[in-house]
Structure formats: structure tokens, C-alpha cells
Amino acid sequence: MSAPHDPLTAHRRLKAGSLVDARAPIGVDGFFQPRRAAFWLFVFFLVNGVFSMVSNFYVGYRVVPTAVVLATLVWALYALPFLLFFRSLDLFEQHPPLGFAMAFAWGGFAACYLAIPVNSAVESLSAKLFGPEFTKDWGPALAGPINEEILKLLGIVVLVMIARTQFRTILSVVVLGAMIGLGFQIVEDLLYSVNTAIQFPYTDQVVPVGLMFLVRGVFSGIWSHALYTSVAAFGIGYFITRRHKPLVQRTAVAVGAFALAWFLHFFWNSPWLQNIGGGGVGGVLVLSLLKGIPVLAVGYLLWRFAGHEEGSQLRTVADYYIDDDLMTAEERDSLTSLRERRHLRKHMRQAHGRKAARTLHRLQRAQLHMIRVCEENGAGVPAARAAQDITALRTDLAAATA
Known part of the structure; x- marks a missing residue:
């Protein structure tokens, strides 16, 4: 069950038959740690x-x-x-x-x-x-x-x-x-x-x-x-x-x-x-080329594996925290794949021009950012701000494709 839009009033959600505090931050360490x-x-x-x-x-x-x-x-x-x-x-x-x-x-x-x-x-x-x-x-x-x-x-x-x-x-x-x-x-x-x-x-x-x-x-x-x-x-x-x-x-x-x-x-x-x-x-x-191409091939395979694992993690967090009007099912599928995101932007550019494609790119990044925010802080105030950015970009995209 997705989190309501207003995280300040939605304190709990039902997940797998148990109540989970949707506002409780998961917690992420910063890189400035003078106590360590x-x-x-x-x-x-x-x-x-x-x-x-x-x-x-x-x-x-x-x-x-x-x-x-x-x-x-x-x-x-x-x-x-x-x-x-x-x-x-x-x-x-x-x-x-x-x-x-x-x-x-x-x-x-x-x-x-x-x-x-x-x-x-x-x-x-x-x-x-x-x-x-x-x-x-x-x-x-x-x-x-x-x-x-x-x-x-x-x-x-x-x-x-x-x-x-x-x-x-x-x-x-x-x-x-x-x-x-x-x-x-x-x-x-x-x-x-x-x-x-x-x-x-x-x-x-x-x-x-x-x-x-x-x-x-x-x-x-x-x-x-x-x-x-x-x-x-x-x-x-x-x-x-x-x-x-x-x-x-x-x-x-x-x-x-x-x-x-x-x-x-x-x-x-x-x-x-x-x-x-x-x-x-x-x-x-x-x-x-003879020495470099094998090195590049090995790196590509490892990066691709890591990217697929990353996509699965993104999809799991998105399904748990984000409503369908902020991120549709089709967008959830495409966000987990760099190739799919690029394909959608290419199709958007061909159908509606470069401005619409750039707006779609900004929307994709805003959605990825919201997933990160939810993963790190739960459905708190930062997630609400990220949701506002997505809503504004959806309005811009609608105007660009009108």
C-alpha cells in the first residue's frame, strides 16, 4: 500500500500485514564524521x-x-x-x-x-x-x-x-x-x-x-x-x-x-x-586497443551486473513508498534501466522535440532523487518536497507535449 501524499499526517502504513512507521527515517551516515x-x-x-x-x-x-x-x-x-x-x-x-x-x-x-x-x-x-x-x-x-x-x-x-x-x-x-x-x-x-x-x-x-x-x-x-x-x-x-x-x-x-x-x-x-x-x-x-578492449570488456560486465542489482533495489523502494500518480507502473519499469530511460527520451524527442525530451530527463532524475530520499529518510518532509518537484515537472512536461 503506497504512502499518502501528506507524510506529516500519514503516520503509518500497512505493509505485508504489519504496521510500519512511514515517517521513521531509515538513517544514512554523512561523510563528515569527526567522531570517527x-x-x-x-x-x-x-x-x-x-x-x-x-x-x-x-x-x-x-x-x-x-x-x-x-x-x-x-x-x-x-x-x-x-x-x-x-x-x-x-x-x-x-x-x-x-x-x-x-x-x-x-x-x-x-x-x-x-x-x-x-x-x-x-x-x-x-x-x-x-x-x-x-x-x-x-x-x-x-x-x-x-x-x-x-x-x-x-x-x-x-x-x-x-x-x-x-x-x-x-x-x-x-x-x-x-x-x-x-x-x-x-x-x-x-x-x-x-x-x-x-x-x-x-x-x-x-x-x-x-x-x-x-x-x-x-x-x-x-x-x-x-x-x-x-x-x-x-x-x-x-x-x-x-x-x-x-x-x-x-x-x-x-x-x-x-x-x-x-x-x-x-x-x-x-x-x-x-x-x-x-x-x-x-x-x-x-x-x-589490443590491451585496452579486454580491460574495458571486464569493467563493462561488472558495471552492468552492479547496475542490474541497483535497478532491483530502486524498484523495491519505489513500490513501497511512491504513489502511482508520482511514478506510474511504466515509469517504474523504465527507471530501473538506463537503456529504457534513454529510449523514452529518444522517443519523446522524436515525437515532441528537444524541449520535451529535456523535461522528461529532468522528471526522470527527480523521480530517482525521490527514491533516494525515501530510501534514506522514509516518507518524511524531504520526500514531500521531492514529490512537489515531480508534480511541477509533470506540469511542465504536459505543456511541452501539448
Whole structure:
């Protein structure tokens, strides 16, 4: 039985033969938790990371100021399509903005700050044990996956410990994992650009930035850290959301997901297949596709599984809390599928124009937002405000399709 529109007067509802307090908030932890040790652990590593990265960039700025400014602009703009892609998937309803900012900051500053000396130590140990030639070929494949994946995964664990009840589905963990990986990827690419400009044999400070953008942005950016970390995060998400499963099974999935992320990173950094495709830009492109497409395929399958599970959760909450005049049965079916939502917008654009399609998109997001509000707070005042937004957008959509 759906909740009445006025949650302030509707105190109870009938559900499965029992009375349930419809106004009682389910409760969701925020990401600002100064009373938890994990929060201060996060702050400690973040402050150290910011100080270390800013110091590195300041030293670089004194040597190649144009390259530092240009690289910062280039990689900041490069991050925007990824953020817009996440928004197009309606993933930003998963967590408040502070959660995404903290995830990006951990990857970009804390994980990078910790990875630099550890990577150097692993490569130095490899050179002593196996020789410099071996380390030249296999050093990145050893140091990067081992150190960087562990440090990024540590960020996921810390965020989960800070805001424990934020993570109710696998996708909610995968999204923050991708954001941690994106932060690491952007700051690492920025460091590579600055260091390349410092070591460049000519005085030109623009060309090295362009070369790094081509190699690390165009050829390898899609199948990079954001994807690796989201794969590892899948295991953490399974572990904390499948509490009804045996501990051994949950642990095996978590370890397996991390091992898969490690192998994907190792496969990319390794010298395998390096002679395929020949030299030049064409050869680099062929090698990137041969190594990158399998990585992308694995990530797609895991994201799709997490998305299906997320859809089931959304439908359950919508059926429990939301009336049919706010969300019809057809809309409930379509909201659980990104493909169906896009299909409806495409049909709306063909039938009534772009304005109507944009209004439908806003309505879909408002409905998703209301589901999140109900999931986190029950049928309280925030849900009533979300219902008002949906009603207003329905009026706008009716006018756009008149």
C-alpha cells in the first residue's frame, strides 16, 4: 500500500500485514564524521598528500611554469567528460557531493602521495634482485598494480568506515571506487606531464604536455585507473552488501575482484604484445586497443551486473513508498534501466522535440532523487518536497507535449 501524499499526517502504513512507521527515517551516515577515527585517518593522509603534491608542482612551476599551467588546464578539462559520463548514468544520486569530493581527493592526493616513494622502493628492489634491464621492462608492471591498487582500495575502505550506511548496493561502492581512480589518474597524468616537460631536451614546454595528453589521455585514458579501481571496489561492495552470504564467499569475491583489478593493471603495464603493430603512432594505437578492449570488456560486465542489482533495489523502494500518480507502473519499469530511460527520451524527442525530451530527463532524475530520499529518510518532509518537484515537472512536461 503506497504512502499518502501528506507524510506529516500519514503516520503509518500497512505493509505485508504489519504496521510500519512511514515517517521513521531509515538513517544514512554523512561523510563528515569527526567522531570517527577513520575520518581523521582520511584527513591525515589527505593533508600530507596535498602538501606533497603542491610542493612537487611548485618546484616544477619554478622550472617550467608554462607547462605546469597548461597541464593543469588540460587535465582538468580532460576530467570533465568522465564526470559528465557519470552524470549521464544518473550516478550522482548515489552519494552527496562531499562523498565524491573526498573520493577524488583520496585518489588524487593521498594515494598519489603514498604511491610515489613506494613505487620507487619496489623498482629499486627489483633492480637489485633481477637487474636493471628486467626492471626497465617489468618494473612498472610490478610496482604499479601492487602498490597503487592497494592504496586506492584503502581509500574505499576508509570511506566505507566513515559513512557506513551510505553503501547499500554494490553500485554505490563501485561509483566511489571509479571516482578514486579518476582522481589518481588525473593527478598522476599531471605529474607525468610536468616531469616530462622538465626532462624534455628542448626548451619547448607545450610539446611535452601534448605528448603526454596523447599517450596517457587518448591512448590509455579510457581503460585506466578509474576502471581498475571500480573493479576492485566491486568486491568491497559485494562484501558489505551481501551480509546474508557466508563470510568465506564474500571474502573470496572481494579478494577475487582485487586480483582481477591487479591483473588488468599488470596486463596494461607489462611489455606483453609490445612488438605487435610496429612503431609509430599507428603501432601505439593498435597496441592500446589490443590491451585496452579486454580491460574495458571486464569493467563493462561488472558495471552492468552492479547496475542490474541497483535497478532491483530502486524498484523495491519505489513500490513501497511512491504513489502511482508520482511514478506510474511504466515509469517504474523504465527507471530501473538506463537503456529504457534513454529510449523514452529518444522517443519523446522524436515525437515532441528537444524541449520535451529535456523535461522528461529532468522528471526522470527527480523521480530517482525521490527514491533516494525515501530510501534514506522514509516518507518524511524531504520526500514531500521531492514529490512537489515531480508534480511541477509533470506540469511542465504536459505543456511541452501539448
